[in-house]
Amino acid sequence: MNVLIFDSNEKLNEAGANIITGLVQTNPRAVLGLATGGTPVGVYEQIVKDYKRGLVSFRGVTSFNLDEYVGLPVDHPESYRSYMNHHLFRHIDIPAEQTHIPNGNAEDPEAECRRYDELIAEAGQIDLQLLGLGHNGHIGFNEPAHALIRGTHVVDLAEETRRANARFFNSIDEVPKQAMTMGVGTILKAKTILLIVRGADKAEIVHRALTGPITTDCPASLLQTHPHLVVLLDREAGRLMA
Template identity: 75%
Template sequence: MNIITFDSDDKLNEAAANIIIGQIQTTPRAVIGLATGGTPVGIYKQIVNDYQRGMISFRDVTTFNLDEYVNLPINHPESYRSYMNSNLFDHIDLPASQCHIPDGNAADPAEECRKYDEAIELSGQVDLQLLGLGHNGHIGFNEPAHALIKGTHVVDLAQETLEANARFFDSIDDVPKQAITMGVGTILKAKKILLVVKGADKADIIKRALHGTITTDCPASLLQTHPNLIVLLDSAAAGKLA
């Protein structure tokens, strides 16, 4: 595990973007796992800036997003498809056929999960997986539980997750109650994992995730078992680490 702390958001975003871009420069046909939420926005902005400067091409890259809400229209401004389009996909040369996001409106969600796992397997091992961290220790939408599902699956979102995501909607009642998420087993299969965490409100959970007991009650704690984990923190998130 390699933990790096930054004293500014700009430096953290630049470092994360450089890791992702470096992976693609080294492996032009890289398979990249992508995340959504507030944390990656500045990272994607930096990637777009570097693309516009001619530093990188995504023509041969394949991407897989971690998750998508269930029963939220694809063109809804808070769908993760809309998020990815506005923050990244619309601004780079990644072919639409090579960017994958679970279909939260699939008629058969279980079959959609099976097909998503199959697509990941057919693309080969994920070279680099970008992750954020939920306040309750979730990664993707893998919520704390007695046992975790290894493959892509439909999950009931925890109340804490609904409350955290309510800021993106008019009210908490508008937040979808379910999502399709890549499973922890699939996440851990990635060759390299890049965990990015920001804010003092994440200080307790990042300490628990990185230095606490490995338990499904804190899904992110399973990242301790990964052989190539890079953790980028701002100084506030790192505030309770020894």
């Protein structure tokens, strides 16, 4: 585990972007696992800047997003397809057909989960998986539970998760109650995992996830078992790790 703590968001964003663009520069056909939410926005902005400066091309890259809300129209501004288009995809040269996000509106959700896992398997091992961290220790939308599901699956979102995401909607009533998420087993198969966490409100869960017991009650604690985990924290999120 390599934990780095930054005094500014600018430096953190640059570090995160450098890890991703550096991988793509050395492996133009890299398979990226991507995340959404507030945490990676600055990293994506820096990646776009690097692309526009001609430092990197994503033409050969394949991407798989961690998750998508169930029942939210794909063109809804808070769908994760809309998010990725807005913050990254439309600003770089990655072909649309090489970007993959679970279909949260599939008629047969279980079949869609199987399809998504098959696509990931066909692409080969994910070279780098980008993650954020939920207040309750979730990664992707893998919520705390007695047991965690290995592959892509539909999950009932914890109320704490829905409250945290309500800031992106007009009210919590608009936040979907389910999501389709990549499983912890798939996440842990990635060659490298890049975990980015910001904010004082995440300090305790960061410490618990990275130094506490490994338990499905804190899904992120399973990251301790990964052979190549890189953690980027701002000063506030890392205050208990120093």
